[in-house]
Amino acid sequence: xxxxxxxxxxxxxxxxxxxxxxxxxxxxxxxxxxxxxxxxxxxxxxxxxxxxxxxxxxxxxxxxxxxxxxxxxxxxxxxxxxxxxxxxxxxxxxxxxxxxxxxxxxxxxxxxxxxxxxxxxxxxxxxxxxxxxxx
Amino acid sequence: xxxxxxxxxxxxxxxxxxxxxxxxxxxxxxxxxxxxxxxxxxxxxxxxxxxxxxxxxxxxxxxxxxxxxxxxxxxxxxxxxxxxxxxxxxxxxxxxxxxxxxxxxxxxxxxxx
Numbered sequence: 734x735x736x737x738x739x740x741x742x743x744x745x746x747x748x749x750x751x752x753x754x755x756x757x758x759x760x761x762x763x764x765x766x767x768x769x770x771x772x773x774x775x776x777x778x779x780x781x782x783x784x785x786x787x788x789x790x791x792x793x794x795x796x797x798x799x800x801x802x803x804x805x806x807x808x809x810x811x812x813x814x815x816x817x818x819x820x821x822x823x824x825x826x827x828x829x830x831x832x833x834x835x836x837x838x839x840x841x842x843x844x845x846x847x848x849x850x851x852x853x854x855x856x857x858x859x860x861x862x863x864x865x866x867x868x
Numbered sequence: 869x870x871x872x873x874x875x876x877x878x879x880x881x882x883x884x885x886x887x888x889x890x891x892x893x894x895x896x897x898x899x900x901x902x903x904x905x906x907x908x909x910x911x912x913x914x915x916x917x918x919x920x921x922x923x924x925x926x927x928x929x930x931x932x933x934x935x936x937x938x939x940x941x942x943x944x945x946x947x948x949x950x951x952x953x954x955x956x957x958x959x960x961x962x963x964x965x966x967x968x969x970x971x972x973x974x975x976x977x978x979x980x981x
Contacts, residue, residue: 742892743893749922770922771924771956774891774892774922775924775925778891778892827932827961829933830929835929838961841961842960845961846956
């Protein structure tokens with residue numbers, strides 16, 4: 734299932750609702766659904782933030798992939814940017830982080846939540862892929 | 869559910885009861901509330917999060933911002949939270965070491981530094 738949405742903060746809630754609903758139908762446990770809600774919120778908030786700043790007319794894409802043994806969520810944006818320095822930790826100033834600081838915070842939260850995470854950066858934007866085992 | 873905010877005074881403490889979801893869409897309302905309280909001279913704030921259903925790093929940023937504001941006036945910002953799913957993000961981000969987190973409003977109101 735793929736959902737494209739205009740980059741508005743109000744739609745982030747809808748995105749996590751859809752991801753959790755589809756995850757529930759795929760058979761994920763309630764604890765994993767909580768992780769999905771938070772991870773999707775972090776990834777979609779970042780995508781919306783970058784789109785509002787650099788590509789306000791392009792949609793953010795949420796892809797939900799049920800592969801039987803695993804359930805994957807991809808959040809794809811279309812803002813070309815360098816990969817952030819992931820070696821830094823959350824000693825960042827959470828209250829005043831700019832978009833790139835928020836990206837490092839968001840990715841750190843996702844990495845703390847989800848065991849299987851990849852982030853790919855290309856000239857067309859970034860894709861965050863998060864995968865949970867089913868059952 | 870959207871964000872709900874209610875405030876009340878208990879002695880020299882101001883209790884902000886937050887309900888619903890704190891995310892990139894609703895966090896600005898909480899930020900505004902905390903800024904208004906500090907601007908009005910309320911420097912000892914307790915944020916009751918027992919009715920919060922969802923919190924992400926955007927919301928954490930607002931709470932950290934509030935903490936910085938009250939500390940600038942030698943104040944305090946204490947949280948009330950017993951929900952495991954909300955506490956999890958405080959642990960992941962290491963903020964359990966930054967915020968005093970209490971099990972009840974009574975406990976938070978009675979606490980001193």
